[in-house]
Amino acid sequence: MQDSKSDSDGCDFSNAVNIEFKFENGLIPAIVQDAESKEVLMFAYMNEEAFRLTLETKIAHYWSRSRQSLWKKGETSGHYQHVINIFFDCDADCLLLFVRQDGGACHEGYRSCFYRSIDGEIVGEKVFDEKEVY
């Protein structure tokens, strides 16, 4: 039961504050952090529809700028992001999601997209074979 509990124990998003979030050219940046380890998993953008669907379903949705389409993260890979809480910054122009990540966030098979340090070292954990998933 713990998994379903941790899903429903997040914030009640129906009480979301009536903040006018700043969508720039229709998009707001979202930082995605593992709710437990605090590892930053990825960075993406939401449009208003993706934001609304994320609040409604508690599954992270984004706007894919490359594909120019709504993107339910995990739809192809099964690696969904279960949203535990959402924070926003002082200027209300950036979101921070705490999630429980199924599998890995990165399409290259890593737990986090930020798997390389600036000196070229691979620091991230490979958690799946991207060739078998995509």
Place this chain on the structure above:
Amino acid sequence: MQDSKSDSDGCDFSNAVNIEFKFENGLIPAIVQDAESKEVLMFAYMNEEAFRLTLETKIAHYWSRSRQSLWKKGETSGHYQHVINIFFDCDADCLLLFVRQDGGACHEGYRSCFYRSIDGEIVGEKVFDEKEVY
């Protein structure tokens, strides 16, 4: 000695990989995380000069889009960000900085800019009086 040690113990940025980072309209987004607690402190943008100065000085520099000028974080407040390491994502279009934050990152006096959750609760720690600093 520990503080100076933790500064110099970060990556040797002179060995930064020869990656062609993707600056979009001259800017790359940067997520800033406390190197120890892993708290996400802020989100900002760098232009190429800010990125170069950050690597050279190990003090975080950004591009202020509102002021349209180079921005050495902490120059007014004294709340510098000492860069311990830098990571980049799979698409090389977003940076993740691990920093040691002097004081608070947020101009509203909080440790982190993400001090509010979506249900309106103040979850962040107030660490200075912004009226005395700015």
